Structures are given as structure tokens and as C-alpha cells.
Amino acid sequence: MEDLRIISLEEVSKHNFEDKKSCWIVISGKVYDVTKFLNEHPGGEEVITQLAGQDATVGFLDVGHSKDATEMAKEYLIGRLSENETPKETQTKTSSKPENGSGFVQQFIEIMTSPTWTNFLIPTTLGIIVYVVYKFLFN
Numbered sequence: 204m205e206d207l208r209i210i211s212l213e214e215v216s217k218h219n220f221e222d223k224k225s226c227w228i229v230i231s232g233k234v235y236d237v238t239k240f241l242n243e244h245p246g247g248e249e250v251i252t253q254l255a256g257q258d259a260t261v262g263f264l265d266v267g268h269s270k271d272a273t274e275m276a277k278e279y280l281i282g283r284l285s286e287n288e289t290p291k292e293t294q295t296k297t298s299s300k301p302e303n304g305s306g307f308v309q310q311f312i313e314i315m316t317s318p319t320w321t322n323f324l325i326p327t328t329l330g331i332i333v334y335v336v337y338k339f340l341f342n
């Protein structure tokens with residue numbers, strides 16, 4: 204876990220942009236001070252200020268922000284919620300178990316079931332190899 208300042212939800216809620224001075228939001232348990240970013244946000248100020256002082260994870264994820272947007276957010280990172288204030292479902296994947304194994308299997312299945320011509324060749328070739336080996340062993 205990164206060495207970030209622990210900020211309580213109560214403190215975040217004070218930066219709700221009511222005074223037009225500061226706007227903090229929470230995304231996946233991390234706290235961002237986006238006050239200076241508001242007028243640069245491609246999606247407009249309002250969508251963010253509506254969630255000022257609150258957890259904006261669901262909204263942020265629903266939009267399907269690009270990798271660039273996630274990178275951009277790091278510039279405004281000021282801290283994180285404590286473990287017990289972070290809802291489980293909004294924690295980032297990095298804090299749960301790694302999924303390397305299932306990722307590989309999933310990728311393999313995707314390739315195998317993809318309808319493109321080259322990927323069709325892979326199972327066909329495998330089938331031929333199995334057939335040849337079978338013939339070789341039992342003849």
C-alpha cells in the first residue's frame with residue numbers, strides 16, 4: 204500500500220465545493236483534490252462538483268474513463284481513506300488477489316473462440332496433430 208496520508212470521509216465531506224474553494228472526491232478509496240482540475244475536465248465541471256466531498260467511484264467508472272484519465276488523476280491525489288472507510292466494492296483491484304492465472308486462461312479462451320480466420324487455424328492444427336499422433340501410436 205502506498206505511503207499516503209489517511210484522510211477520513213468526514214474531512215473529505217468538508218470539501219464539498221459549497222464555498223467554491225475546494226472540491227475533493229474519492230475514487231476507489233483514494234482522495235483527490237480536483238479543485239484546480241475542474242475547469243480542465245473534458246466532461247465538464249458540474250459532473251464532478253455534484254459529487255464534491257463524496258465517493259465518486261461509481262460515476263468515474265461508469266463513464267469508462269481512459270487510461271490517460273486515470274493517469275491524469277494521479278496528479279491530484281492527496282491521500283486515501285482508511286481501510287475500514289473504503290467500501291469493499293470500490294477498492295482498486297491492486298489491493299485484492301492478483302488474477303494472473305485466470306487472466307491467461309481467459310485470454311486463451313478468447314483467442315480460441317474468436318471467429319477470425321487465423322485463430323480458426325490454431326484449433327484445426329491442434330486437431331491434425333492429435334490425429335497424426337493417434338495414428339502413429341495405434342497403427
Ligand code: HEM
Nearest residue numbers: 235237245246250251259262263266267268269272275276
Ligand atoms: C480526478 C478525476 C477525474 C479525471 C482526471 C477525469 C478525466 C477525464 C478525461 C481525461 C476525460 C476525457 C475522456 C477520457 O479520456 O476518458 C473525461 C471525460 C468525462 N468525465 Fe472525467 N475525470 C475525472 C472525474 C470524473 C468524475 C468524478 C465524473 C463523474 C462522476 C466524470 C465524468 C466524466 C464525463 C461524463 C466525461 C465525458 C465522457 C464523454 O464525453 O464521453 N469524471 N474525464
